[in-house]
Amino acid sequence: MATTRRSTRISATAGHDENKLGVNANGRVTRAKAAALDTQPITGQGTQSALVAKEVNGGQIKSRKRAALGDVSNVHKETGPGEKDVKQHAAKIVKTATSTNVSRSRASRAVNDGITDEEASVQIKKNGSTSVASGTRKRRAPLKPITIATAAQRAAKPRSKSSASSLVDETIDEEFSDGNKENEDPMLVDTAEKVSSESQDAVTNEPDKHEEAVHDWDDLDADEMDDPTMVAEYVNEIFDYMKELEIRTMPNPRYMDEQRDLQWKMRDILIDWLVEVHTKFRLLPETLFLAVNIVDRFLSLRVVTLDKLQLVGITGMFIAAKYEEVFSPSIQNFVYVADSGYTEEEILRAETFMLQVLDFNLSYPNPMNFLRRNSKADNYDIQTRTVAKYLMEIALLDHRFMRYYPSRVAATAMYLARVILERAPWDKNLIHYSGGYTEEMIEPVCNLMIDYLVKPVKHEAFFKKYASKRFLKASILARQWAKKRVEQIPLPSDLNIDSDEAEEQEST
Structure with a gap:
């Protein structure tokens, strides 16, 4: 309803x-x-x-x-008794602004407080233009400049006929300079002319900065200029700085000569155990490279007894995980993997001492940083990159690679991985993006890697890690290729042999 x-x-x-x-x-x-x-x-x-x-x-x-809201505006407003005085006062303001060359906008702003915009514009039109018609004030001559302009420079100075102010300035300069010709120093004038002529010649002989440099490699960073995550604008400066850092963070390749209780084979066992710990914690590859670098640099500076060697290794991994990982394992986890051989307090004291010895310098450019740069020229081939990672970690366990820079190790790993997988030759792009390493520079490090591959397996944890499907069975593939290759092309006999292997050969 x-x-x-x-x-x-x-x-x-x-x-x-x-x-x-x-x-x-x-x-x-x-x-x-x-x-x-x-x-x-x-x-x-x-x-x-x-x-x-x-x-x-x-x-x-x-x-x-009247109509509604009719008295809001002043259109129909009648003139009140006091508005004539306001208008007369406004006219005086406009007249004063006109005589003193005040702009219309300033005059109108002064008038708007008393009368409307229309009445203010009428008053301005009645009084004429705001420009100064007569009585132009004489300009003062500017102060004397430090360098005296010569007649040739004044003649060569471009004049703008449309600008009256520029003509006045030039006239004042001419009058000023003509009045001081008697005081001019001829040596100063000649020097000024000589400097100006040399600067003109330098400008004419300067090459065009916009002209592109000619090179025999492709600029693969040009397509990534719009991607802020790739920092393509600063990538060259970044890797130049990393090449400087890798020199500062190099350990002593012969530090074992100073260690009384240690030998190289003990270091190999320690690093192989750290690889196993790294795999269990599923840490980043950068963490493993930094941990080994911390251990080697510390052993290069301090003498360590055998019972403290594992403490140095586990503390190095603990520091590297804090530096590289987003979520690093707790100290209790490191105590557990060390089979409670060291307490939490001992690890924390060792951490403080090792950082003080290293001067808190953990900025180590590891081979993974350079491998990512090399992969750009390799079109980011996942198979090549996986095999190259296996070859790079060989340099961690074999101390003979300690004398080579991380950038050279990364370039060698990329080169040998491409050879194993039968990829294209080492071209100009790969040379440039690897840091300028040619095949001749790579060959000595490559022979060391092949020598490691043809020998029996010494590091079980490392071999098993890369024998899994996750890493495409890279360790098995590389060893099979190395044995076939040595049968066809033997390795040179002047390869570096460490003292432990030399003693074993002498004993046999």
């Missing part, structure tokens, strides 16, 4: 009329009538419209009908 709406009509004489004596239905005085009640009460009979305005002039009430 449709609801009926109650229609209520309120008459003009009802109590809800706010215009009647300024009192509403509740008997309260409205704000609209409060001021009227204070001056003079309005008496009248009948209805009054809400649109009727009242004006009080000399005690008489004058009513006029």
Whole structure:
């Protein structure tokens, strides 16, 4: 059933009329009538419209009908008795601004407080332009410059006919320089002319910086300029700095001569155990490279006994995990993998001591950083990269690679991985993005890697790690290829042999 709406009509004489004596239905005085009640009460009979305005002039009430909101603007506003003085004052302001060369905008802003924009513009037009017609003030001559301009330089100075200010400046310079010709130093003038001629010759002989340099490799970073994550704009400076850092963070390749209780084969056992710990914790490859670098650098600076060698290794891994990992294992985990051979306090004390010895310098550019750069020229081949990672970690376990820079180890690993997988030859792009390493520079390190591969397995944890499907069985593939290759092309006989192997050969 449709609801009926109650229609209520309120008459003009009802109590809800706010215009009647300024009192509403509740008997309260409205704000609209409060001021009227204070001056003079309005008496009248009948209805009054809400649109009727009242004006009080000399005690008489004058009513006029107008449109709603008609008195908001000043379009129909009549001139009041005090507005003539305001206009006269505004005209004086405009006249003063015109005579003192004040801009129209400033004059209009000064006038707008008293009159409208239209009246202000009329006053400005009556008084004329704001430019100075007469009585131009004479400009002061500027201070004497340090270098005196010669007549030839002034003649060669370009003039702009459209600019009056430039002509005035040149006239003042000429008058100033002509008045001081007697005081000019001929040696100073000749020197100024000579310097200006040499600078012009240097500008003409300078090569065009926008001209692209000619090179025999492809700029693979140009397509990544819009990608902020690749920092292609600074990539060359970054790797130049890393090439400097790898020199500073190199360990002593013969530090075992200073260790009384240690031998190289003990180090090999320690690093193989660290590889196993690294695999169990599933840490980043950078963590393993930094841990081994910390151990070697510390052993290069301090003599360590045999019972503290494992403490140095586990502490190096603990420091590297803190530096590289987002979520590093807790110290309790390292105590557990060390079979509780060391307490938490001993590991923490060893951490403090090792960092002090290394001067808190952990900025080691490991081979993984350079391998990522090399992979750009290799089109990011996942198989080549996996085999190269296996070959790079050989340099961690075999101390004979300690004398080579990480960038050279990474370039050699990429080169040998491409040879094993029968990829394209080592071209200009690979040479450039590997850091400038040619095949001749790579060959000695490559022979050491092949020599390691053809020998029996000494590091079981390392071999098993890369024999899994996760790493494409890279250790098995590389050893099979190395044995076939040595049968066809024997290795040179002048390879570096460590002292331990030399003793074993002598004994046999």
